[in-house]
Structure formats: structure tokens, C-alpha cells
Amino acid sequence: MVAHYAIHNEAYWKIVLHALKYPHLAVNGLLVGSLHKEGGDKITIVDAVPVAHGQVTLGMVMEAALLQTEAAFQDKNLRIVGYYHANERQGDRELPQLAKKLGDKLGTYFSPTCVLLVDNMKLTPPGDHVALRLYTTDARNQWRLGEETSLSMADPNPLGMLKDHVAEHRYHQLHDFEDHLEDVTRDWLNRDVFT
Amino acid sequence: AMSDVDVDRQLMQLNETPERDRDPGVVGTLLRRLRELHVRRSDLVARHGGWVLRTHRGVLGDEVYNVAEQVFLAALDIHDMELAGECLSLVRRTFPGSTRVRRLEAMQYEAQGDWDRALEVYSDLLHTDETDVVSMKRWIAVLRAQGRVDEAVAKLCDYLKLFQADLAAWLELADMYLSEMDYARAAFCLEEALLHAPHNYLFHLKYAEVLFTLGGPENYRLARKYFAQSLDLKPKDNARALYGLFLTSSYGKGRRDKEEVPTEKILEWSRQQLVDLYRQKAPEKVEIVRRMTE
Secondary structure: OOOEEEEOHHHHHHHHHHHHHOOOOOEEEEEEEEEEEOOOEEEEEEEEEEEEEOOOOOHHHHHHHHHHHHHHHHHHOOEEEEEEEEOOOOOOOOOOHHHHHHHHHHHOOOOOOEEEEEOHHHHOOOOOOOOEEEEEEOOOOOEEEOOHHHEEEOOOOHHHHHHHHHHOOHHHHOOOHHHHHHOOOOOOOOOOOOO | OOOHHHHHHHHHHHHHOOHHHOOHHHHHHHHHHHHHHOOOOHHHHHHHHHHHHHHOHHHHHHHHHHHHHHHHHHHHHOOOHHHHHHHHHHHHHHOOOOHHHHHHHHHHHHHOOOHHHHHHHHHHHHHHOOOOHHHHHHHHHHHHHOOOHHHHHHHHHHHHHHOOOOHHHHHHHHHHHHHOOOHHHHHHHHHHHHHHOOOOHHHHHHHHHHHHHHOOHHHHHHHHHHHHHHHHHOOOOOHHHHHHHHHHHHHOOOOOOOOOOOHHHHHHHHHHHHHHHHHHHOHHHHHHHHHHOO
């Protein structure tokens, strides 16, 4: 049975705002959520942790972010269920090597891990379409683009409210783990971004 | 002189200030500082620079052309083609046919995705003057924007054979190699950068991170030295180097190297430094850091 992924608004918004904050760079991060088995695997993506921008292929920041994300969410019975990535170039829809590598790594801790690739073309303008492409591994552990029905939005009105967030330049208030390392007072959990 | 953080803050404040209360002279000063710092805040530059050019141009005096160029580039960056066009017209009126203006026109083609036209201009400019390094670099940027990374790398390598002391070029090449996950070549470029700027804490940090990513006991050992060096150069608020020290030490646990400080000692020290830093600046996260380091 094919796994189904549902993503909550705040997680989706964080991913998009992260990409919009650094429009000329690749960005990446982690997906946090939980798994239910009800006639197949149902994964709910509750939150997204933005990790890096620019030189996303360097390993140390992701390593530190992974460890801290696990530590931060373990009390709430939430785990790292996937990885997200936005390519540097607008028209680039290819799943990069880094995403596959990190997806594989996360897959050793949680299955079925997913990779969400931001569809940059659908961010111009943001808020007209859901700008995500879901990838999962097949029986031979190769990363494949999932069916459109495998990913759904868990909450109502994700796009309308996103338009508001973008109009208010809310990406200025979003901090990724790299931003946090520059100044630890910046909250990489982004708990107050949408309040 | 104002730091980029201060300029940023003031420009963000201007966002909240009604137009009639804004001081165009102040905006001019902030824009000048941004030009000096080479900081990329295109949304703010386009917004406030555009406002000054459109409504208080006289205040800028001789700087008007520099500001127009600056706002032009910012407008291209955020894809405000109308504003870009206005700025270009301003400069073109006074300096028709100049090399600098032709380059701006080429960049406008770039922003429109018209790569062929852009390359035509750069090719022409280089034909006229083969030492036009700005056009050379724009050509490389176009290749990169098109996803032709291998060609961009080749051209940049050719450039560096002629201009070995161009620090920014070494960093750009390192960035290209990193985007291709070619860590070994990225390391080489960063070694060149370090030769030219041995006191830059960021370069030590970057180099350490490339070594970390390459992995293996020897690279962790070497990375640890560079993280330590980065901390030496910037001891305060260098969380990135502390994490680097901590992580490389946890991977190096149990190895004994007679001349060096035992990794257990560095592990404990970096752990304590991190906990102290968070206790002081982000106490709500101390628990997470503690858990991570256990």
C-alpha cells in the first residue's frame, strides 16, 4: 500500500517562506511529524525546521540541526519524517544528489521517509498553487516522484493565508538553523512566526 | 561607520515610516553605506532607493548615477522591471553607449532570462577589451544561471590562472564545487582563500566544514584544528565553531595522539562553552543543547 502524507499549514508556510527569504540560494530543512498505520502508512507532517541556505551541501550544520531537532521534539512524540529542499535555480525541478543522500540517511531512522522538493516555478507568485513535489523510495530504494494524491494539505486555506504572510514579509522573521548559529537568540523552532 | 546590521535595521524602520516623515538625505546615506558594504538587501534598496529617485532626486546630487545603478541592480534582483527600466533610462541619458551602461543593459537581458542577448553583449565587450574582468565574471554568472556549471567552472579556472589573487573568485569557485558536492576541489579553493586572508575566521570555519563533510579520522582531526583556529580569531558568538569542535571531537573519541590535546578534553570544553553560551543568550534552549551533547 502506498504511504500517504498530509502536511499542516505551518509546516508548509515555513518551507515556502524559507525559500522566499533566500530567493537566489538553495535552501533545505527537516520535516517533523508522526506516523499512523490505518490501512496503510499515514504520515502527518506537523512542522518544518529550516536548516541551511546557500552552501547546503556542507554537513556540519545539518548534523547539528538533526541532533537538536530530535532532542527538541522527542517529548512531544514527534520525529523527523522527512527532508525538504529548494533548488537554487527557478526552473530546476530535478531532485538533487544531496536530497537523495539525506533522504537515505533519514530513512535509516524512520520509514517511510519522504523528500519534499519545492517547485520554484509555482512560487511565482506564491499562493496560487501548492508548490511541493513529493518523492519517496520504491522497492529498489530509488527515489521517485510520488502520485499527486500521495500528498495532501491537512488544514483549510493554506494558500490564502500564505499570500497574507508573504505580503507582510513574514520571511524576515523566519530563522533557519544557520541564522541561529550566527546569533543564538534567533529561534530556529520559529514558534512565534505565525502568532 | 554603521554596520550592515544597523543599516538593515534603519531601512526596516523606514518601512513603517509614512513617506512624508522620511528623510531623503538619510536614505541617501544608508544607500551609500550599503554600496560600501556590498550587502545584498535588494528588497529594501529597491523600495527606498526607488522612492528617493522618483520623489527627491535632487537631494542625491552627484551620487544620483551611483544610486540609479544600485537601485537598478536591486530592481532586477526583485524583478521590478519597471523600476529597473526607469533607472537605466536615467543613466543612459547621461552616459549613452558607455561600457558600464552596456553591461547594465546586458544584466537586464539576464534578468529577463534572455541569455543569448546577454552573452552577445559580454562577448562584444570582451572583444573590444579582453581585460574587462567584470564582463568576464558576468559571462560566468550567466553560465551558472543556465545550469551550465561545468562550463562556468572551466571559465572561472581560466580566469584564476590570470588573476590568482582574486579572493572573491576563489570563493565563487569553491561555491560552485560545493554545489556539485566536489568537496576536495572546494577545499583546494578555500586553501587559496586562506593563503590570501589568513586572519579571516569565516574562511577557517568554511574550510573546517568542508573537511568535516569529507569525513574520516584524519579530516576530523584537521577540521578540529581549523574550528579551533576560527574560535581563536573570533572567540565570542562563534557558535558555529563550537558546534564544529564538539562534533569533530565526538567522532574522534578514544583516539590517542601524543602531541595533541586529548579529544575528551576538547569535547568537554566545547560542550561547556555551548551550554554557557545558551544559558546566557537563549536559556530556553539549554535543555535541548544538553540533550544533544549527552
